[in-house]
Amino acid sequence: MGPVFYLAAIAASFAVPKPPNIVMIFSDDHARQAISCYGSRLVSTPNIDQLAKEGARFDRHYTTNPLCAPSRATLLTGRSSHSNGIRDNASEFDGTQVTFPKLLQSAGYQTAVIGKWHLTSKPTGFDHWEVLPGQGSYYNPEFLTPRGSLVRHGYVTEVITQRALAWIANRGPQPFFLLVGHKAPHRNWVPGLNQLHLFADKTFPEPATLRTDYDGLVSEAKNVHMRLDRDIRSAEDLMVDTVPPRADKTQIQVWERIMQPQDEEYKKSLARSGDLLGTNYQRYVREYTRCVAGVDESVGEILRFLRKYRLLDNTVVVYSSDQGFFIGENGWYDKRWFYEPSAGTPLIVRPASGLGHSRSVKSLTSNLDFAPTFLDLAGIKPPDTMQGRSLVPLVKGVAPSVNRDVVYGHFYESNDPDHKVPRYVAVCTSRHKLIYYYDLQEWELFDLAQDAAETQNLWPDGVSRAVRVELLNRLTSQQRVLREDQALIRQVERAVQEAVKSS
Numbered sequence: 098m099g100p101v102f103y104l105a106a107i108a109a110s111f112a113v114p115k116p117p118n119i120v121m122i123f124s125d126d127h128a129r130q131a132i133s134c135y136g137s138r139l140v141s142t143p144n145i146d147q148l149a150k151e152g153a154r155f156d157r158h159y160t161t162n163p164l165c166a167p168s169r170a171t172l173l174t175g176r177s178s179h180s181n182g183i184r185d186n187a188s189e190f191d192g193t194q195v196t197f198p199k200l201l202q203s204a205g206y207q208t209a210v211i212g213k214w215h216l217t218s219k220p221t222g223f224d225h226w227e228v229l230p231g232q233g234s235y236y237n238p239e240f241l242t243p244r245g246s247l248v249r250h251g252y253v254t255e256v257i258t259q260r261a262l263a264w265i266a267n268r269g270p271q272p273f274f275l276l277v278g279h280k281a282p283h284r285n286w287v288p289g290l291n292q293l294h295l296f297a298d299k300t301f302p303e304p305a306t307l308r309t310d311y312d313g314l315v316s317e318a319k320n321v322h323m324r325l326d327r328d329i330r331s332a333e334d335l336m337v338d339t340v341p342p343r344a345d346k347t348q349i350q351v352w353e354r355i356m357q358p359q360d361e362e363y364k365k366s367l368a369r370s371g372d373l374l375g376t377n378y379q380r381y382v383r384e385y386t387r388c389v390a391g392v393d394e395s396v397g398e399i400l401r402f403l404r405k406y407r408l409l410d411n412t413v414v415v416y417s418s419d420q421g422f423f424i425g426e427n428g429w430y431d432k433r434w435f436y437e438p439s440a441g442t443p444l445i446v447r448p449a450s451g452l453g454h455s456r457s458v459k460s461l462t463s464n465l466d467f468a469p470t471f472l473d474l475a476g477i478k479p480p481d482t483m484q485g486r487s488l489v490p491l492v493k494g495v496a497p498s499v500n501r502d503v504v505y506g507h508f509y510e511s512n513d514p515d516h517k518v519p520r521y522v523a524v525c526t527s528r529h530k531l532i533y534y535y536d537l538q539e540w541e542l543f544d545l546a547q548d549a550a551e552t553q554n555l556w557p558d559g560v561s562r563a564v565r566v567e568l569l570n571r572l573t574s575q576q577r578v579l580r581e582d583q584a585l586i587r588q589v590e591r592a593v594q595e596a597v598k599s600s
């Protein structure tokens with residue numbers, strides 16, 4: 098074979114680029130306001146920030162149903178909760194439906210999921226899976242595998258990272274998709290031993306709405322069970338005078354040595370101030386951000402591993418969370434609401450070499466967009482049943498400034514004994530947000546440009562009639578486009594008609 102043959106072979110290798118590997122790091126309940134590249138005043142996340150420096154940070158990304166299992170079902174299917182069957186945390190996911198991992202497999206990708214799964218059925222579409230049962234445990238976690246369950250010693254964030262890197266190291270030659278599902282920083286907030294010393298002497302800034310009277314919000318806002326002064330538990334949640342469940346003797350000894358002085362300081366601070374809300378807030382944020390620091394270190398380990406083994410140049414790395422979280426806003430912890438701290442979700446995409454560069458994306462995006470994006474990266478046309486849009490043009494910076502002009506949300510959970518958030522449907526535009534609590538028959542409307550903290554409900558007379566009518570039409574239009582339940586569409590349309598008449 099002469100030199101012409103080799104030149105032709107080299108040219109062909111450049112003409113048909115290899116599909117990129119895709120690593121998605123998917124944490125649980127990680128709020129944008131706990132990521133420093135989003136402007137956090139609470140914690141530094143240098144490794145997640147590095148992704149943003151080398152890729153795209155999405156500033157208006159939303160989870161359509163801000164709850165763990167529904168968010169994960171939408172990630173896999175690219176379809177809304179009413180379409181994929183997972184409306185709450187109790188429903189069983191139908192693993193026979195079309196998901197993007199299955200389509201990646203059919204295109205020759207190796208696929209794996211390691212860590213939190215939180216869907217009641219076994220993973221399908223993955224060549225390899227090691228998943229936590231339910232919420233899983235922070236210490237010495239059990240994993241479910243095709244060969245049965247096993248326990249791995251250590252702290253869950255570190256164990257998941259080690260197992261993910263081991264899978265990458267032992268994979269085959271074809272392109273791969275890996276979903277790294279972190280449990281952290283999900284409640285109960287139990288940091289790793291390596292993070293227990295962090296922030297011990299730090300006083301965290303309080304959010305402006307920590308000490309609110311809820312007068313500007315829906316009637317049930319003051320009654321929900323997620324108050325830092327009324328509902329959070331000192332032992333189970335704040336880990337005061339408590340050791341981690343499933344921790345072994347050595348782990349407990351380290352924990353007690355570091356945490357007992359902090360427990361005593363918490364009790365002294367409460368006795369001195371008498372401020373249960375403020376004292377609980379400080380303790381809560383300390384434990385939450387320690388869990389976040391562990392996740393950030395995991396991101397760094399994964400990036401260093403990919404770079405060391407020369408995989409990073411052909412690997413798209415995505416960081417996101419299943420939804421946001423309240424870190425003291427409105428005096429709350431938890432999620433579920435369509436307010437910004439909860440439904441607003443971090444998303445950072447570091448492209449493979451040559452696909453893009455650092456940018457801030459202001460376009461409205463949704464977790465419906467994950468599945469079409471991953472298929473687009475692999476050169477696969479998404480099926481028409483998927484309801485999202487590929488984010489690749491936005492990452493590359495070649496798309497129009499608007500990917501969509503509205504995001505739709507629907508929270509269905511009605512049987513939750515712990516939180517009691519009212520059910521709703523909602524739309525968010527570049528400036529406004531409209532929420533209809535259909536069991537309460539109450540509306541909320543916020544102008545995000547003037548009221549980013551969403552403290553003042555402008556319904557019914559805080560904005561012009563034209564703005565209200567436009568948002569009402571957007572809501573019913575989105576329900577029809579997404580083929581929502583007909584009974585609900587009729588109920589909402591009747592409420593809209595009454596609202597328009599009274600405008």
